[in-house]
Amino acid sequence: MPENLHDFVASLPKAELHVHLLGAATVDTVLDLARRHPAAGVPAERAELAEFYTFRDFDHFLKVYWAVQSLITGRDDVHTLVTGLARDLAAQNVRYAEVTVTPYNHLLDGLSGDDLLDGLAAGRAAAARDHGVELAWCFDIPGEKGAKAGRETLAFALGERPDGLVAFGLGGPETGVGRALFAPMFTAAREAGLHSVPHAGETTGPATVWSAVHDLGAERIGHGTSAAADPRLLEHLAEHRIPLEVCPTSNVRTRQVGSLEAHPVRRLLDHGVAVTLNTDDPGMFGATLNGEYVAVAEALGLTRGEIAQLARNAVAASFLSDSPRDALLAEIDAVAT
Numbered sequence: 001m002p003e004n005l006h007d008f009v010a011s012l013p014k015a016e017l018h019v020h021l022l023g024a025a026t027v028d029t030v031l032d033l034a035r036r037h038p039a040a041g042v043p044a045e046r047a048e049l050a051e052f053y054t055f056r057d058f059d060h061f062l063k064v065y066w067a068v069q070s071l072i073t074g075r076d077d078v079h080t081l082v083t084g085l086a087r088d089l090a091a092q093n094v095r096y097a098e099v100t101v102t103p104y105n106h107l108l109d110g111l112s113g114d115d116l117l118d119g120l121a122a123g124r125a126a127a128a129r130d131h132g133v134e135l136a137w138c139f140d141i142p143g144e145k146g147a148k149a150g151r152e153t154l155a156f157a158l159g160e161r162p163d164g165l166v167a168f169g170l171g172g173p174e175t176g177v178g179r180a181l182f183a184p185m186f187t188a189a190r191e192a193g194l195h196s197v198p199h200a201g202e203t204t205g206p207a208t209v210w211s212a213v214h215d216l217g218a219e220r221i222g223h224g225t226s227a228a229a230d231p232r233l234l235e236h237l238a239e240h241r242i243p244l245e246v247c248p249t250s251n252v253r254t255r256q257v258g259s260l261e262a263h264p265v266r267r268l269l270d271h272g273v274a275v276t277l278n279t280d281d282p283g284m285f286g287a288t289l290n291g292e293y294v295a296v297a298e299a300l301g302l303t304r305g306e307i308a309q310l311a312r313n314a315v316a317a318s319f320l321s322d323s324p325r326d327a328l329l330a331e332i333d334a335v336a337t
């Protein structure tokens with residue numbers, strides 16, 4: 001077992017369960033896209049782009065997000081996003097990732113459904129072939145765009161049903177966007193065999209997490225950090241093995257928590273909740289999955305055994321089939337013993 005904490009974390013094979021395809025784009029990836037589409041107005045020089053890409057506040061983050069989205073106009077752009085992500089995941093020793101894609105927003109921005117699907121499929125094949133990273137998809141509803149976005153995301157997901165699509169999600173702001181509005185779409189998605197993984201409890205309280213569980217049949221919760229304020233909810237999540245996709249750097253950058261030391265992840269762990277660590281929008285927050293593990297381990301004083309357990313939690317909470325899941329767990333055990 002490597003002595004150094006960074007080396008130990010890097011040596012653990014990992015799964016990432018909460019990462020947005022668009023928000024994962026690093027400066028290198030956006031540079032490729034910006035040079036391909038100079039008219040879009042996104043800086044195509046590295047220094048200028050790095051400056052534009054430095055997180056300032058949430059409004060600026062949204063501006064960057066929409067700017068990058070406007071660069072995704074064809075199949076090759078989607079392919080660039082996916083292979084850029086696969087390269088970055090491989091560098092973190094991530095073997096498997098469930099990646100959130102928001103088809104409704106891409107189609108609204110003028111990308112065709114065929115280009116999106118072709119780019120995802122070709123990118124996924126290249127990720128496995130060139131980087132040894134297995135990718136799966138979660139198609140999510142941009143909640144702020146309402147029930148219409150929900151219905152159209154569902155129709156696209158079930159109508160196209162691309163290889164690797166395993167989950168159905170709900171993202172966007174939580175305030176003023178009740179989870180229950182999307183209950184019919186989640187029921188239909190689950191009946192069709194997709195897993196339910198809505199965001200909840202990132203920017204609003206435990207009631208949103210309860211709603212995700214009761215109204216959307218959540219099998220995992222995106223973020224869910226506000227559950228820490230509700231002991232009964234913690235008990236429910238632990239008892240029913242509903243894992244949380246915790247994204248510590250994201251929570252600090254968007255000021256949902258003051259610091260990593262103040263992050264409720266310790267409380268979640270102490271209550272037996274299956275916590276997984278994730279990056280959310282790593283390109284835009286300058287986060288890496290290894291960095292999340294190291295930061296949490298240092299902030300909470302975790303043992304090597306506890307760190308390895310976090311890696312196991314993510315694999316166990318994934319929608320991998322039995323055989324690759326068991327193989328990945330065995331690899332983690334081999335590193336951690």
Ligand SMILES: [Zn+2]
Pocket residue numbers: 018020171199222280
């Ligand atoms: Zn997210």
